[in-house]
Amino acid sequence: MIYDSLTTRYTFACPERGDTTVALSRFRRLERLPGAAHPAVFRVRFECGCGEEHPGLVSHAELDWAPLGLGTGDSFLNLMTARLDALEAELADLAATKIGAGEWPWSFFCYPENQSRPVFPSSFFLLAPSGHGGTLGLAVRCPVCGRTSINLVSEQHVDLPFHNDAEIGVVEHVFSADRAQAAEEFASELYSAQFDARRLTLE
Ligand SMILES: [Zn+2]
Ligand SMILES: [Zn+2]
Numbered sequence: 001m002i003y004d005s006l007t008t009r010y011t012f013a014c015p016e017r018g019d020t021t022v023a024l025s026r027f028r029r030l031e032r033l034p035g036a037a038h039p040a041v042f043r044v045r046f047e048c049g050c051g052e053e054h055p056g057l058v059s060h061a062e063l064d065w066a067p068l069g070l071g072t073g074d075s076f077l078n079l080m081t082a083r084l085d086a087l088e089a090e091l092a093d094l095a096a097t098k099i100g101a102g103e104w105p106w107s108f109f110c111y112p113e114n115q116s117r118p119v120f121p122s123s124f125f126l127l128a129p130s131g132h133g134g135t136l137g138l139a140v141r142c143p144v145c146g147r148t149s150i151n152l153v154s155e156q157h158v159d160l161p162f163h164n165d166a167e168i169g170v171v172e173h174v175f176s177a178d179r180a181q182a183a184e185e186f187a188s189e190l191y192s193a194q195f196d197a198r199r200l201t202l203e
Helices: 060-064 082-100 155-159 179-192
Strands: 009-014 018-022 027-032 041-047 053-059 107-110 115-118 124-129 136-141 148-153 167-171 195-199
Touching: 009 053, 041 060, 053 060, 107 136, 107 148, 107 167, 124 179, 136 155, 136 179, 148 155, 148 179
Parallel strands: none
Antiparallel strands: 009 018, 027 041, 027 124, 041 053, 107 115, 124 136, 136 148, 148 167, 167 195
């Protein structure tokens, strides 16, 4: 397991430092590997503490479920103690209770649909410091309409499940369906754009 729910960080390899740990907000690109792998695997690039970007691999479960305390069964093989198992069960219960009460672990504002939507990190595909007051530019592919939006959010909005910023920035731009082109548009919009503040209200 490369995700640690105590620190909300992922462990990856760094050529300089050996193992390094980063939060989700330090991911820069996520791409689902092609093929019918079950569970799905994502290739990511992350910004390492050493100052470079490195590649890493993350499973779908580690992206979307591990932060909610929903492990993959063998998640605590290395750290197996009664206490950690109990913690995992507690986290999972808490997540289930919150979701049942209509709170979503992650959300974003879908610009083409003009509404807030629940989302999981596997729908994030580009992240970068925005240059606007310590916020993060986040490109999300909407799980409902399939189109891409850029939101401006806090690091906690990404890193901490159930922490949803009350207000986020939205880039008023409808993205190209083409992946490579969308990545270019992301960079240019992020650094030039005017952001519109939207309230994240999930119905
Ligand atoms: Zn490094
Ligand atoms: Zn949408």
